[in-house]
Every structure is written in structure tokens, then in C-alpha cells.
Amino acid sequence: MTNISRQPAFIYTYAYNDAERSLCHLEMRSFFGIDTELKILKSHIKIDPNRSPFMKGRLEILADGDGVEEIIAQAPAFGTEEETNKVIFLKINDRQGTDKIENKERLQIERAIGSEMQGDFDLHNPDQLFAIVPFGGRWYFGTYTKSEPIWFHHMKKPKEYSTALSTRVARAVANIAVPHPEGIRAIDPCCGIGTVLVEALSMGIDIVGRDINPLVCVGSRENIAYFGLTGDVQKGAIEDITETYDVAIIDLPYNLYTHASWDEQFEILKHARRIAKKVVIVTIESMDERLNSVGFQIIDRCVTKKQLFSREIVVCQ
Incomplete structure (x- = not known):
């Protein structure tokens, strides 16, 4: 019929x-x-x-x-x-x-x-x-x-960071965090050079960026402007954030020089729970116990791999 x-x-x-x-x-x-x-x-x-x-x-x-x-x-x-x-x-x-x-x-x-x-x-x-x-x-x-591969055009940025998420993964993470953007306010409080911010802003997501490193804040603003986008990126620690948001995206800091200690991670996670109803965490190591210790409930997750390197993406409330 x-x-x-x-x-x-x-x-x-x-x-x-x-x-x-x-x-x-x-x-x-x-x-x-x-x-x-x-x-x-x-x-x-x-x-x-x-x-x-x-x-x-x-x-x-x-x-x-x-x-x-x-x-x-x-x-x-x-x-x-x-x-x-x-x-x-x-x-x-x-x-x-x-x-x-x-x-x-x-x-x-x-x-x-x-x-x-x-x-x-x-x-x-x-x-x-x-x-x-x-x-x-x-x-x-x-x-x-x-579909047009918009993320592909964002691969070449003025400022790069060796451990930043790929634009493809960053776009998916932004979608996981904010699948339906209307009325949703988001924050990336450890935004680095703004890979997630660029993808989120290009999709019309209302998101702001923060980072304690003034140099990466400058780089993040430059990357956002390079693609004709407008975004708010401010220098500041997550513990200094007083506003609350519907969702936070946190790619936990790590590389040879800036791997966050557990105490530092605990502070980031504790304040993330304070400032946001929903938190999407990107991590290179499993941290279920740590997330539970600050009161998070894990509601979904996945693992993304690139050669021998893998990241876990955890959705929490």
C-alpha cells in the first residue's frame, strides 16, 4: 500500500x-x-x-x-x-x-x-x-x-597543538554534548587552541571557551576568527567560573609537559560538576572511580582510536 x-x-x-x-x-x-x-x-x-x-x-x-x-x-x-x-x-x-x-x-x-x-x-x-x-x-x-565535510576545511588552522583532538572527533564530541542546540548554553573550560570551539560554533552551538594558559587563549581566538566565526574565549581557571551552563565539554589536559595530576584532574572534575548539568569528558585513561568520587553518574560512553592511541569519551550527569 x-x-x-x-x-x-x-x-x-x-x-x-x-x-x-x-x-x-x-x-x-x-x-x-x-x-x-x-x-x-x-x-x-x-x-x-x-x-x-x-x-x-x-x-x-x-x-x-x-x-x-x-x-x-x-x-x-x-x-x-x-x-x-x-x-x-x-x-x-x-x-x-x-x-x-x-x-x-x-x-x-x-x-x-x-x-x-x-x-x-x-x-x-x-x-x-x-x-x-x-x-x-x-x-x-x-x-x-x-552532507558536506565542513570539519575537513577546519583541519588547517593558524595555530596547531600536537595533542588536540582531530577536527572529525571534535565535531562528533560537540554533537554528543549538544545534539539539539536550541536554548542550550555550553562551555569548554579547558579549551586549548579551540578545536572543539571551532566545530561547535560552526554548527551554531552557543558555547564559550576558557583556559588557564594565556597563549592558547590567544591561539584559540585566532583560530575562531580565521574561519569567520565569533566566540568568547577568556583566560581563567575552572574554579573561578561562577556562571552555570547546560553542558561542559572537557578534554582533560595532557601531553609531555602539561599532563594533569590526579589532584588537578579532581579539581577540574569537581568544578565541572558544579558549573554544568551535563559533562562530556575526553580522557586518555579510564577514570570511572574518579568520576564517581565527585558525584558523576556515567550515562553513556565510547572509545575512539587512532593507530595505537585511544581516547575515551564519557557522558556524565
């Missing part, structure tokens, strides 16, 4: 490698409350696919049906005479193995739908992009938004 969807619904497709799986799944759970091994997910929650470093794109469902024929029958209702369009078959779907739809059939389906739609078909520069995908035993059709 064909159904023109009434309640907005979306299908998201993903691409990630084994080392990124845990991080991607935590980001999925933060956005949607669920994760999946299928790399395709359906939800009524609308997320800009440019936010995630793992999303390939988003299909906004306009129609669904038991078979392709039902979608083709509805195709004349879509598109306009004033705009050109293109239909793509999403290769990321749950039809694998013997059920996999090969390239020749995918092209035939694209042409069959496109030829029935209003407006001209343009393969190279369409005004509107549509997509079709099989998922969960049904077929879904709608407008398609490709």
Missing part, C-alpha cells in the same frame, strides 16, 4: 570505519536515542547532515510503499515544471547479499521515477535532488540533502 507521509520523517545514511564505529554510534544515540550497525537509520528527528562527520546524507520522506511501482505511480506529484531534478538510488541500504540491488537495476529505477516527475531531468546540475531507498521491507522516496 502506498502512503504519502503525513508526519515528517527522515532517513540518514552513514559511512565510518571500524576505529570510528564506537564514536559514531555514540553520536547516533545522542541525536536519535538509538544506534544501528546497518549504517542507515530512520527517525522523526531532523538533523542537518552537515553536522555529523559520519553522515553521508539525509532523505526527507515524501512517499513510501511496498514496492518501486507504488513510488513510480506517485512520481507525477513531485517536482515542478520550473525546476530540474535528479533521482538517485541510495547505495547504503539494508538490501545486501542475495537481496542486493545491482547497479543496472538501480539506474532503471532512477530513470523510471525521474521520467514520471514534473520538470526536466538534469543529471549534472539539478535544481532539486531526490532519492529512493529500500529499508525495513519498504521503499522510501523524498528530497535528498548530501
Whole structure:
């Protein structure tokens, strides 16, 4: 049975490698409350696919049906005479193995739908992009938004720091901390050269930065301005913060010269709990007992790896 969807619904497709799986799944759970091994997910929650470093794109469902024929029958209702369009078959779907739809059939389906739609078909520069995908035993059709790797453009900064998070990981961490930014105030009280700040600000997250090192504060401001963003970065220790926030992101300080002692970590964690309702902690060592000792409850977590180096990302309340 064909159904023109009434309640907005979306299908998201993903691409990630084994080392990124845990991080991607935590980001999925933060956005949607669920994760999946299928790399395709359906939800009524609308997320800009440019936010995630793992999303390939988003299909906004306009129609669904038991078979392709039902979608083709509805195709004349879509598109306009004033705009050109293109239909793509999403290769990321749950039809694998013997059920996999090969390239020749995918092209035939694209042409069959496109030829029935209003407006001209343009393969190279369409005004509107549509997509079709099989998922969960049904077929879904709608407008398609490709993800742009905005995080990739942030890789080259004026100021670099050897142990800073990669822009890809920093973007995912910002999403885990603030999946739905409206009305949320965030702080990065150990912001370093601002890798998380740049990603968060570029997604419209209301976040401020603090750091005890005046040189990295200058570097953080320079990096933010370099990408045309506006952000508040002030020199100061976390214990001096008097305002409260909805969420804090803390990449615990470490490297050859500035590895924080347990006493220093305890102070950071204690004050993080004081200033924020929710705290996302990035650490190179497991610290469940330490988090419990300052009254945190761990609600989710993941591990992200790069070669032999791994970080744990812990979501606390």
C-alpha cells in the first residue's frame, strides 16, 4: 500500500570505519536515542547532515510503499515544471547479499521515477535532488540533502597543538554534548587552541571557551576568527567560573609537559560538576572511580582510536 507521509520523517545514511564505529554510534544515540550497525537509520528527528562527520546524507520522506511501482505511480506529484531534478538510488541500504540491488537495476529505477516527475531531468546540475531507498521491507522516496565535510576545511588552522583532538572527533564530541542546540548554553573550560570551539560554533552551538594558559587563549581566538566565526574565549581557571551552563565539554589536559595530576584532574572534575548539568569528558585513561568520587553518574560512553592511541569519551550527569 502506498502512503504519502503525513508526519515528517527522515532517513540518514552513514559511512565510518571500524576505529570510528564506537564514536559514531555514540553520536547516533545522542541525536536519535538509538544506534544501528546497518549504517542507515530512520527517525522523526531532523538533523542537518552537515553536522555529523559520519553522515553521508539525509532523505526527507515524501512517499513510501511496498514496492518501486507504488513510488513510480506517485512520481507525477513531485517536482515542478520550473525546476530540474535528479533521482538517485541510495547505495547504503539494508538490501545486501542475495537481496542486493545491482547497479543496472538501480539506474532503471532512477530513470523510471525521474521520467514520471514534473520538470526536466538534469543529471549534472539539478535544481532539486531526490532519492529512493529500500529499508525495513519498504521503499522510501523524498528530497535528498548530501552532507558536506565542513570539519575537513577546519583541519588547517593558524595555530596547531600536537595533542588536540582531530577536527572529525571534535565535531562528533560537540554533537554528543549538544545534539539539539536550541536554548542550550555550553562551555569548554579547558579549551586549548579551540578545536572543539571551532566545530561547535560552526554548527551554531552557543558555547564559550576558557583556559588557564594565556597563549592558547590567544591561539584559540585566532583560530575562531580565521574561519569567520565569533566566540568568547577568556583566560581563567575552572574554579573561578561562577556562571552555570547546560553542558561542559572537557578534554582533560595532557601531553609531555602539561599532563594533569590526579589532584588537578579532581579539581577540574569537581568544578565541572558544579558549573554544568551535563559533562562530556575526553580522557586518555579510564577514570570511572574518579568520576564517581565527585558525584558523576556515567550515562553513556565510547572509545575512539587512532593507530595505537585511544581516547575515551564519557557522558556524565
